[in-house]
Amino acid sequence: MRYSGFNVIKQALTGHKGWKPAWRDPEPQAHYDIIIIGGGGHGLATAHYLAKIYGQRKVAVIEKGWIGGGNVGRNTTIVRSNYLLDGNVPFYEFSLKLWEGLEQDLNYNAMVSQRGIMNLIHTDAQRDAFIRRGNAMMLHGADAELLSEQQIRAEYPFLNFNDARFPIKGGLAQRRGGTVRHDAVAWGYARSADSFGVDIIQNCEVTGFRIENGKCLGVETSKGFIGAGRVGCAVAGNSGRLMSMVGMRLPIESQVLQAFVSEGLKPVLPGVITFGAGHFYVSQSDKGGLVFGGDLDGYNSYAQRGNLPVVEDVCEGGMAVMPMIGRARLLRMWGGIMDMSMDGSPIIDRTPIEGLYFNGGWCYGGFKATPASGYVFAHLLAKDAPHPTATAFRLDRFQKGRMIDEKGVGNQPNLH
Template sequence: MKYSIFSLARAALSGHRNWSRTWRDPQPKSHYDVVIIGGGGHGLATAYFLAHTYGIRNVAVLEKGWIGSGNAGRNTTIIRSNYMLPGNTGFYELSMKLWERMEQDLNYNTMVSQRGIVNLYHSDAQRDAFARRGNVMRINGIDAELLDQAQIRRMMPFLNFENARFPIQGGLWQPRGGTARHDAVVWGYAHAADKYGVDIIQNCEVTGFTHDQNGKITGVETSRGKIGAGKVGMAVAGSSSRVAAMAGLRLPIESHVLQAFVSEAIKPLLPGVVTFGAGHFYVSQSDKGGLVFGGDLDGYNSYAQRGNMPVMEDVCEGGMALMPMIGRVRLLRQWGGIMDMSMDGTPIIDRTPVDGLYLNAGWCYGGFKATPGSGLVFAQLLATDTPHEEAKRFRLDRFQRGAMIDEKGQGAQPNLH
């Protein structure tokens, strides 16, 4: 059934008994043209674009648990395209443009809300760095404005302008930035891909690869049996190293835990997304009213999907320093996601040295905003064996060549990106 207010009203008359599954629950076939490992946002988006844009519909998405149960459902839902370095800038803007038409493309309301994102600066040096970044954005046709303190104050009078340890001087503002409803993105892609015939297979864990005598991948072994594949694409985020190891690959990736937090629901307060420039804190308010916020990585390798107190405290210290009115607002839930931190903080979308195996990984904590863009460029790579123009720098061999894309300038220290 096509989703609309009319179909909803019709369904209401019959007590909503006629709605069918949002995506089917098929048995795996013995062979697919493309098998995608990972039923998160990226995997599902890749399947959608393979079917929609490249006409490849004999596709399976294999998910070890329930779709969206990894990082797609464990993030702070922010979308933005305020990147500075060649390779990133164009890619994230491609993604942003896809966000802007997602609901109409998918016939699913993913609540893309372009309420803007502002990165605050607290020193001349930070301002200069933002000026550099903002100008890159403008040169690439992306919206960006450099706001001074008075403009920030008009926008968010409740920030700490009076007693701050690091006074707010201004901010870099991207009006088109904002948030989207993360789970809906997963379900929307699943719904739309399913309509094209893509098989979404849940509770199907990949346990190995099958090869021919030349070493080319011919399929995957799973908890639900062997599944043949013309090509296999990996989009498993924090599990990238583990899955790659099954194919004998080591990656320039470490898995780290990033915590996020949500407060109790309160009446609307925050207009858009704010990031504090003098501490680890960024925040937005969900449509339900909860403040959704996060900060830095816990700092050590982890697959535990949960964090510890020091970072939670650090994040709340940042929050109180920036917005002392949230002192009495209560933190309701905290969770941890496993970030596939690459060695330069930038993703990898490339063929691998193993024939037939394609890699989409290294998203660090930027994976959510990349979802539609990642799906499109990975689909192109899988469909055509040539990288998408906006993803051609996300090569796996860039570390050997010295062509790192290091926005933070931290070097090969994943927990600092």
């Protein structure tokens, strides 16, 4: 059923008896043309674009739990394309453009809100760096705007402008950035993919791959063997675990990142603020909670929960830049597992095994990339060639010295 204002009124007048489940709950078939492992944002987006753009209909998404139960429901919902390097900006700008048309594409309200994102500047050197970044963004067709201290005072009068260590001297804004209701992204992609005939198979864990003569023939799962022409892995966070089943070691460490939400408040925060110097960023959800986060805990973890030192560090950052946050009470906090890659950038590529494709290494930037990641992974799976915006995200770039290291910190994943 197509969602529309007319349908909402019609259902309201007929007792809401006509709503159907948004996707089916099928049993796996014996063979698919393409299987995607991982029913998160990226996997479901891949299925949607495979069906809609690349005309693939015999597609299945296999998920070990329930769809949207991993990082797509655990992030802080920010979308932006404010990157610096050539390998990254066109890709993330492509993603932001897809976000802008997402709700019409999916016929689903994902609450895409282009409320703007602002990175704070504290020093002359940082201003120079942000001007350079803004210029790089504009050269790739993204929007960027340098803000003076006065402009920020007008928009965010409650910030701590006179902090002794990090006084606010300006900011780099991207007005087209913002937030998206993250669960709705997973549900919207799932509903759309399902409407094209994609089978979304939940509670079906991959336990191994069937590989003969260097070619992947399908996956062993808790619901039995499922054959496939091609298999795509989109399980960021658990990439190391999954790919070890085929004996692959990855340039990735799994680490935990925490996020936090305060009790619901009246609207106080118009956009997204990032305070990089203090390891803190914050926005306000439509429900009213202040959603904020900071740095990684900094060690390997698959536990989906972090430890107290980072909680303290994030709250100190919040108090330093936005002292009024101290009057709000922390409601919840949680952890998600990140594929921290060795240069801070993702990998979308073939593997040495024929018919097996890999999408991962998203560090903590995976959510904003969801539509483009799905689009380019669908391209790779359908055509066996990288999409023009994702030619740099190769698995062998570490061996060839073609790293995409935005921060320039090298192979130390907990610093990216």
